[in-house]
Amino acid sequence: MAPEDESDPTTPRERFGHLFGRSRTRPIAVSAAAIGLATLAWWEGAQHAQTAAAQASIAASIAAIVLSGVILGAHRQQQASGPWLSDAGRVVSSRESWRWPAAAAALLWVLLFGAVLGWDLFSFLRRSQEFPTLSYLTGRVTRFHLGRSGLYLVWLVVGVWLILAHRRTGSRQGRP
Amino acid sequence: MTALVEGDVVWAIIGGSLAAWIVISAVIAFKSALGVVEIFGWLLRSWFGRILMLLLWAESGWHLFTQRP
Numbered sequence: 001m002a003p004e005d006e007s008d009p010t011t012p013r014e015r016f017g018h019l020f021g022r023s024r025t026r027p028i029a030v031s032a033a034a035i036g037l038a039t040l041a042w043w044e045g046a047q048h049a050q051t052a053a054a055q056a057s058i059a060a061s062i063a064a065i066v067l068s069g070v071i072l073g074a075h076r077q078q079q080a081s082g083p084w085l086s087d088a089g090r091v092v093s094s095r096e097s098w099r100w101p102a103a104a105a106a107l108l109w110v111l112l113f114g115a116v117l118g119w120d121l122f123s124f125l126r127r128s129q130e131f132p133t134l135s136y137l138t139g140r141v142t143r144f145h146l147g148r149s150g151l152y153l154v155w156l157v158v159g160v161w162l163i164l165a166h167r168r169t170g171s172r173q174g175r176p
Numbered sequence: 177m178t179a180l181v182e183g184d185v186v187w188a189i190i191g192g193s194l195a196a197w198i199v200i201s202a203v204i205a206f207k208s209a210l211g212v213v214e215i216f217g218w219l220l221r222s223w224f225g226r227i228l229m230l231l232l233w234a235e236s237g238w239h240l241f242t243q244r245p
Contacts, residue, residue: 044241055242062234069230077222084222105201105210112194119190123183131183139244148241155237162229166220 037156045149049142061156069163076167 047054079087091097098106116134123131141147201211219225 047241049242049244058238058241062237066230066234069226073223073226077226079222081222081224084224102210108197109210109215112190112197115190116194119186130181132181132187134187135239135244137184137187138240142240142244152241155233155240159230159233159237162220162226162233166217 037153041149041153041156044152045145045147047148061159065156065159065163068160072163073167076169078166078168 044054044057047057120134123133123136138151142151198212202213204211216229219229
């Protein structure tokens with residue numbers, strides 16, 4: 001795994017400050033965005049799964065995030081996909097990468113995700129109320145207005161983070 | 177209120193272990209770069225990793241908000 005660029009900013013202000021500028025209107029823009037997101041989340045909380053409104057709003061949310069990601073991420077990725085994949089292959093196949101504590105950490109990740117996937121599959125195949133699936137568990141939260149609103153807001157924030165985080169800042173010149 | 181069943185207990189153990197490991201790996205900041213912060217930092221370095229994460233995010237949202245009754 002390649003190390004982070006030394007020029008990579010670390011604070012949220014450095015990462016996201018350029019999105020809002022430094023003007024006096026910035027707090028207003030941030031507040032308006034927060035109020036807009038909260039209102040949208042509250043409205044989404046009132047929707048019911050498997051309805052046209054829920055499907056349309058989730059599809060629109062996904063489209064908006066992905067489109068924003070493409071626009072805001074153009075020429076701002078830290079590494080091109082080809083070299084990134086080559087680096088990943090080189091690191092995985094290197095003996096150096098699998099010494100303690102890396103090997104222990106990797107084993108723990110595999111065990112924990114294996115446990116999540118394995119137990120979910122087991123519960124799904126049992127089809128018993130004694131063994132709820134992960135999806136069923138989240139349904140216990142999303143069936144309530146506040147639960148659905150809160151989870152939607154968290155999901156949306158994660159989406160925004162995925163398109164903005166770890167981009168290259170500064171000049172937009174050059175690729176990727 | 178739903179009664180606690182056997183499967184809930186297993187989920188609580190798995191979820192607790194995963195949460196604990198995420199926190200530990202983030203705090204300890206392994207030199208091996210296999211902490212949660214380093215993994216996401218590495219995945220989001222290129223379009224390939226970022227699109228992969230966005231696909232997972234989109235699929236999970238679609239499932240949770242439009243398919244769960």
